[in-house]
Amino acid sequence: MKKNKQAQKIVFKSEKDVPLMPMSIGTMLHNKTGVWRNIKPVIDLDNCIQCGICWKFCPDVSIFVEDEWPVVDYVYCKGCGICAEECPTKCIAMVEEEK
Amino acid sequence: MKKEKKMKLSLPEEELMNSGHLACQGCGATLAMRYVLKALGQKVALCIPACCWSVIDGPFPYSSLDVPIFHCAFETAAVSASGVKAGLEMVGDTETTVVAWAGDGGTFDIGIQALSGVAERNDDIIYVCYDNEAYMNTGIQRSSATPYGAWTTTTPVKHFKDRPKKDMEAIMAAHRIPYIATASIGYPEDLFRKTKKAKEIKGTRFLHIYAPCPTGWKSRPEDTIKLARMVVQNATFPLYEIEWGEKYTLNIKLKEKKPIADYLKIQGRFRHLTEKEIASMQEEVDKKWQRLLSLVNSK
Ligand SMILES: Cc1ncc(C[n+]2csc(CCOP(=O)(O)OP(=O)(O)O)c2C)c(N)n1
Ligand code: SF4
Ligand code: SF4
Ligand code: SF4
Ligand SMILES: [Mg+2]
Numbered sequence: 001m002k003k004n005k006q007a008q009k010i011v012f013k014s015e016k017d018v019p020l021m022p023m024s025i026g027t028m029l030h031n032k033t034g035v036w037r038n039i040k041p042v043i044d045l046d047n048c049i050q051c052g053i054c055w056k057f058c059p060d061v062s063i064f065v066e067d068e069w070p071v072v073d074y075v076y077c078k079g080c081g082i083c084a085e086e087c088p089t090k091c092i093a094m095v096e097e098e099k
Numbered sequence: 100m101k102k103e104k105k106m107k108l109s110l111p112e113e114e115l116m117n118s119g120h121l122a123c124q125g126c127g128a129t130l131a132m133r134y135v136l137k138a139l140g141q142k143v144a145l146c147i148p149a150c151c152w153s154v155i156d157g158p159f160p161y162s163s164l165d166v167p168i169f170h171c172a173f174e175t176a177a178v179s180a181s182g183v184k185a186g187l188e189m190v191g192d193t194e195t196t197v198v199a200w201a202g203d204g205g206t207f208d209i210g211i212q213a214l215s216g217v218a219e220r221n222d223d224i225i226y227v228c229y230d231n232e233a234y235m236n237t238g239i240q241r242s243s244a245t246p247y248g249a250w251t252t253t254t255p256v257k258h259f260k261d262r263p264k265k266d267m268e269a270i271m272a273a274h275r276i277p278y279i280a281t282a283s284i285g286y287p288e289d290l291f292r293k294t295k296k297a298k299e300i301k302g303t304r305f306l307h308i309y310a311p312c313p314t315g316w317k318s319r320p321e322d323t324i325k326l327a328r329m330v331v332q333n334a335t336f337p338l339y340e341i342e343w344g345e346k347y348t349l350n351i352k353l354k355e356k357k358p359i360a361d362y363l364k365i366q367g368r369f370r371h372l373t374e375k376e377i378a379s380m381q382e383e384v385d386k387k388w389q390r391l392l393s394l395v396n397s398k
Contacts, residue, residue: 007119010160024162028119031157036124050106056287057324059129061118068106076118080125080313081321 033060037079039094041072047091054083054092109288111137120163122155125320127310127327129155130284131229132164132200135306138294139225141166143196144187146180148210149173150202151236151312152229176201177214181222196298199226203244204234207265218274221302225294228267228305231312239315246335248380250368251315259371263383267307268341275344276303282338283309285327289338289350309336317367329362334388339395347394359384 007029012018019025043054054070055063062077063070072083084092115136122129128151136143145168147153153170156163171179180199187195201210206228214226233251234240241251243265254260271279278300282290290308297304311327313320330336331351338350359381363369372380 019160022159024157024168025160026162027117027165028121028157028161028163029117030161031119031121033119050104052106052108055106055108056110057130059122059124059126059133059323060120061114061116061133065106065108065112068104070106073118078124080323081319082125082324085321086324 032075033078034075037074037077038097039079039081040074040077040097041079041081041083041092042095043070043072044091044093045069047089049089051088053086053088057082057086110134110291113137115141115143115165117163117165119157120155121157122151123312123314123320125311125313125323126151126155127284127312127323128152128202128229128231130287130323131227131290131308131310134284134287134290135198135227135294135308136164136166138291139196139198139298142194143167143198144169144183145198145200146171146176146183147200148176148179148202148205149236150205151231152200152202154236173205174209175213176205176210177217177222177224177226180224180226181217181220184222184224197224199224201226201228202235203228203230203232204240204242206230207243207267211270215270215274218271218276218303218305221276223301223303225297225304225306227308229308229310231310231315232264233312233315235312235315247383248363248369248372248376250317250371256371268339271305272341272344274303276305277301277343278304279307279341279344280305280339281307281309281336283327283331283336284311285309285324285329285331286338286351293340293350315368317370318365322365326362326365329357333357333359333362333384335359335362335384337388337391339391347391347397349391349395356388 009030010026062073081094084094116133143166148171176199180197184197233245239251240253245260246264249260280293311323340348
């Protein structure tokens with residue numbers, strides 16, 4: 001769903017471009033927090049029961065539903081490990097990130 | 100991949116909180132916001148005083164939320180929200196839900212007089228306190244929501260906090276406001292239902308959400324949800340509602356009340372506690388729990 005929200009950085013060319021009132025005019029989606037991660041969740045869909053628990057508890061909204069299956073969004077996932085900890089069938093493994 | 104059944108989602112799929120925000124890994128406060136916005140929908144205005152959430156949201160000119168936010172001064176969350184509500188009414192908008200969204204420091208300590216004024220007037224706002232039990236944004240200082248026994252940078256191990264957590268629900272109940280509820284990010288469906296309920300009520304509504312903070316509690320980020328469940332299961336933070344300051348309803352009944360020791364053990368902020376100290380803390384929890392049960396049963 002978030003895929004169609006705009007995620008550009010905003011550059012003010014001159015002072016005149018800056019809004020008089022400091023207002024938020026863009027989203028933080030340009031901030032690709034996946035680079036914070038040193039371990040990453042990998043879902044073994046063979047053992048997934050489509051319970052939605054990983055989706056529900058992700059603080060970074062980084063698990064989305066695609067064709068009724070959970071998919072990790074590695075662009076933003078910070079690797080907190082909550083999804084793996086909470087998955088009732090333990091089908092999410094936290095694996096070392098290769099840099 | 101076998102059966103192509105439907106993915107079970109217990110909450111609406113639409114997100115008003117985006118990825119890319121600045122919270123630490125495993126931040127509970129972030130989930131509190133995600134769930135509350137799912138319940139309130141898009142017609143919301145937030146007033147956020149200085150707290151972690153004023154940072155999590157992102158710096159100017161960005162925001163992580165798809166709803167308007169007014170960043171207000173630390174002590175003014177409640178009264179800023181009343182002002183925004185009054186202003187909206189003046190221009191004919193009676194629909195938008197105005198929410199004050201503050202941390203425990205901003206609620207239990209510095210914001211308490213503004214909150215008390217708003218509650219006494221029964222101004223038409225929802226006040227949400229996400230409780231991470233210390234001043235986290237400024238580096239883990241003790242607040243009056245910090246529990247007994249906890250380490251913080253201003254209550255070092257040798258002088259750990261020796262006063263109990265302030266009973267904010269009792270203070271709010273004394274104001275006789277229409278709705279007060281405690282909630283925990285470990286029980287998102289309960290939090291969602293309470294937020295929906297609060298939205299339909301007029302007057303001052305107070306939601307107190309337990310939101311673990313791995314950075315400040317020295318806990319593992321993956322334990323955030325577990326901690327938010329344990330604290331309810333061991334009756335340290337029971338989930339209940341108070342209507343008009345008198346009708347108490349317990350939402351999560353405990354078949355078996357768990358000991359607090361397991362909950363304390365997985366948080367670095369309690370690591371220094373001796374068996375004897377833990378036993379006396381357990382006694383306190385038991386006493387508070389009995390007091391709550393008597394309030395629930397008195398009606
Ligand atoms: C009047 C005033 N005093 C002090 C501060 C510094 N300050 C900013 S955030 C903060 C702590 C907030 O704690 P809390 O409300 O619990 O929210 P948290 O950061 O834990 O989410 C403090 C002391 C301030 N911004 N304004
Ligand atoms: S590791 Fe954490 S941030 Fe990454 S998908 Fe799982 S819950 Fe979300
Ligand atoms: S929590 Fe586990 S079983 Fe449930 S949907 Fe996610 S991966 Fe599948
Ligand atoms: S310090 Fe705690 S409350 Fe603040 S962003 Fe980090 S985890 Fe969340
Ligand atoms: Mg706090």
